[in-house]
Amino acid sequence: MKINKFLNIKSLAILALSLVVLVACNDDDDFGTDTDKIVAKIFDFSGPTLVSLGDVEQFSVTPRAGSTFVWEVTGAEMEAIEGATHKINVNYNQIGVATISVYEVAANGSTSEVSSQNVDVLSLCSWSVEMNDTWGDSWNGAELQITFDGAVDLAPVVMALTDDDAGYKLESFSAPVGYDMTVTFVSGxxxxxxxxxxxxxxxxxVYSVGDFTYSIIPPAGVVYTTTVVCP
Structure with missing residues (x-):
C-alpha cells in the first residue's frame, strides 16, 4: 500500500516536471523567443500623391510594439510628431516632386526594406462653376469636363447637376498654375x-452661357481654354 502511494507521488512529480519542460519549449523553442521571430516590414504606408504648395499633410504606417520607424523626406520639410514614430507631418514648401521614405527597426534589431512614395507638389488655386437648370432638376446627362495638360497627369474634373441639387449648384475645383486647362461641354x-x-x-x-428663356442652348464641345494663372 505504501509502495503504491510512493509510486503515485513519484509519477505525479514526473508528470509535473514534463509539463514544465513542455511549456518552456513552447515559449522558447529552437527558433528563439517571439521577439526573435519578428520580421521587420512596413504595413499600410499611406499619404497623398498630389498636394498644393504650402500644404501640410500626414504620412503614416501601421505601428508595432517595440518598433521604431525611421523617416526621410526630400523636396519638402519633415515635421516629427511627438511620441509617435509611425507617422509624420510633411510641409510641402517647394514646387516639384517630394519623396517620402520610411523603414522599420524592430524590437529585435532587424530592419525592413525602405518604402518610398513620390508626391507631386503643384501650385493650386480654386476656380468655380455656377450651374443652373431652368426646370429645377438635373442636367439630364449633360456635364462639364475640365482637363489639364502639364508636367503631371491629373484626373479630369467632371461637373453636373443632379436631381438632389434642385436646379442650382456652385462647385469649386483646384486648378494648377502653369497648366493648360480645357473645359468641354458634353450635351445631354x-x-x-x-x-x-x-x-x-x-x-x-471667364465664360458664361445660357439664360432662363430657353432661347440659348449651350454649345457642345470645347467651350473654354486657358493657361492657369493664380492671383
Missing part, C-alpha cells in the same frame, strides 16, 4: 434648360 437631353458660368481664382467670370 434638354440642353435648353441649362446655363452655367465659370469663375477664375479672382472670382472673375
Amino acid at each position: 437631353d434638354y440642353d435648353e434648360e441649362i446655363s452655367y458660368s465659370i469663375f477664375d481664382a479672382s472670382d472673375n467670370t
